[in-house]
Amino acid sequence: MRGENPMRADLWLARLLGLWFLSFAGLLLFLYLLLIGVEIEGRSMFQLLF
Amino acid sequence: MPELFRQLRPYLRLVSAFPLHLIAAFVAALISEILLTIQPRFLRGFIDQAQAGLGGSELWVFPAFMLGAAVLSYAFEFISVAIGYYLETRLALHLKQVYLKHCRQQRSELVQYSMRSGITALADLALSISLDFLLLLSRLLLILTFLSLENWGLGLATLVTLTLSLGLTLMSTIRIGRIGRVIELSTGKIINATLKGGVSAKDPLERLYAYDQARFSLRSVNYFLFFITFRVLPLSALVWYLFGASISLGSLASTFLFFSMLQSPYLYLIEMLQKSTGAFSESALFRKDLERGLRLDEKLSAAPLGLIWSRTADQSGEPLSQAGKTTTASQVYYDDMGQIGESSPKEQVARKAEVLRTLLKRSRERSIYLHSLDPLIGRFAHFTEGRKGHLQTVLSELQENGDLDRLLRMAGDITPETDARGKPDAS
Numbered sequence: 001m002r003g004e005n006p007m008r009a010d011l012w013l014a015r016l017l018g019l020w021f022l023s024f025a026g027l028l029l030f031l032y033l034l035l036i037g038v039e040i041e042g043r044s045m046f047q048l049l050f
Numbered sequence: 051m052p053e054l055f056r057q058l059r060p061y062l063r064l065v066s067a068f069p070l071h072l073i074a075a076f077v078a079a080l081i082s083e084i085l086l087t088i089q090p091r092f093l094r095g096f097i098d099q100a101q102a103g104l105g106g107s108e109l110w111v112f113p114a115f116m117l118g119a120a121v122l123s124y125a126f127e128f129i130s131v132a133i134g135y136y137l138e139t140r141l142a143l144h145l146k147q148v149y150l151k152h153c154r155q156q157r158s159e160l161v162q163y164s165m166r167s168g169i170t171a172l173a174d175l176a177l178s179i180s181l182d183f184l185l186l187l188s189r190l191l192l193i194l195t196f197l198s199l200e201n202w203g204l205g206l207a208t209l210v211t212l213t214l215s216l217g218l219t220l221m222s223t224i225r226i227g228r229i230g231r232v233i234e235l236s237t238g239k240i241i242n243a244t245l246k247g248g249v250s251a252k253d254p255l256e257r258l259y260a261y262d263q264a265r266f267s268l269r270s271v272n273y274f275l276f277f278i279t280f281r282v283l284p285l286s287a288l289v290w291y292l293f294g295a296s297i298s299l300g301s302l303a304s305t306f307l308f309f310s311m312l313q314s315p316y317l318y319l320i321e322m323l324q325k326s327t328g329a330f331s332e333s334a335l336f337r338k339d340l341e342r343g344l345r346l347d348e349k350l351s352a353a354p355l356g357l358i359w360s361r362t363a364d365q366s367g368e369p370l371s372q373a374g375k376t377t378t379a380s381q382v383y384y385d386d387m388g389q390i391g392e393s394s395p396k397e398q399v400a401r402k403a404e405v406l407r408t409l410l411k412r413s414r415e416r417s418i419y420l421h422s423l424d425p426l427i428g429r430f431a432h433f434t435e436g437r438k439g440h441l442q443t444v445l446s447e448l449q450e451n452g453d454l455d456r457l458l459r460m461a462g463d464i465t466p467e468t469d470a471r472g473k474p475d476a477s
Binding site: 020 | 085088095111119128
């Protein structure tokens with residue numbers, strides 16, 4: 001669509017994309033800790049929860 | 051509902067031009083929901099492990115995980131909301147630009163209403179239908195799935211109650227909306243009749259009161275349904291426990307948390323339905339004008355640069371006679387210079403040809419749309435609008451209809467390059 005400043009819109013989207021990847025990296029770390037990284041009495045957190 | 055989709059198709063098409071944005075927003079919101087819905091499971095684990103006598107230092111892991119999940123959920127929700135906001139702003143901006151450019155509405159209060167809130171609400175509605183409804187339903191289903199993991203019987207009972215409750219609330223909400231409109235219309239009629247004088251307002255006002263009572267009863271029904279679903283149904287988990295079902299205290303606590311989590315998407319869904327029906331019915335005031343503008347804008351931006359001839363008597367845009375004088379470079383004109391025939395005076399033909407030549411020159415920088423029934427335009431225009439609204443070249447259209455010979459005869463020697471006497475154009 002026309003009529004807006006494409007540079008500003010691109011910057012806004014680029015920041016969002018950056019946050020997307022950062023959050024995704026955080027999610028992967030969280031899943032690693034949940035599935036493998038943390039163990040209580042020999043069982044992973046995931047096994048404790050489900 | 052299919053009618054709603056059919057009528058909103060032009061706006062949904064604009065939203066669907068951003069599939070990657072929509073997918074990114076949807077996936078981010080879904081991840082956020084999963085991370086949020088998992089929280090009661092952590093609480094359940096915490097309570098059960100504490101009861102089993104797990105050491106204090108190891109119990110700290112649970113709140114740490116809950117905090118991590120909450121922070122990630124917040125980040126993903128922010129991303130989803132920000133993409134939604136970005137899309138809504140772009141859509142509203144585009145619609146407002148088109149509306150202002152091609153709007154034929156003369157009543158200033160209507161244009162003000164459209165620009166202040168109407169178009170933004172319509173853009174919001176289009177985005178809600180494309181994204182938010184789906185998200186809210188998936189959120190409800192996610193919570194119900196987690197609830198079923200705790201106790202499948204309770205999960206099933208909640209699913210049935212929630213579906214019934216949503217259906218009934220939707221029906222009564224639609225009726226409340228209709229009654230609201232009737233009250234608004236009747237109030238206007240009563241005021242008009244009273245201002246004209248001689249009419250007693252007592253009976254009509256009593257009828258209004260009856261409508262208001264009906265609205266109150268319907269609202270009470272909605273609240274009763276909410277009470278059954280979110281106040282009474284959760285207690286069945288306690289009854290289940292008292293009857294000796296093998297559920298832990300942690301499971302009981304998480305069940306209650308799941309019930310309280312269900313409330314927000316449920317209420318949000320109902321609010322959204324209420325807002326949507328309002329926005330949709332109010333948009334009828336300007337939608338026709340806006341959609342005509344959208345179609346026109348689409349044609350102007352899709353065609354290669356040139357003069358587009360719309361063979362209608364439509365009187366939108368600026369008069370053709372002003373095309374040579376005005377400094378505002380309008381993109382839409384209508385023919386007010388009369389139809390040129392074989393018996394037309396030479397001066398009239400020359401004046402019109404001159405204006406058309408000016409328009410033709412301008413159309414090489416920016417496409418111009420001209421409404422006219424005059425065949426003379428065929429000698430100047432590059433494109434014409436076919437019967438189904440598609441653009442085609444003037445030549446192909448004329449050859450198809452066998453109009454070419456008639457046109458050449460009627461327009462004589464006038465072409466964009468020559469004047470009315472057939473001499474080369476000096477400009």
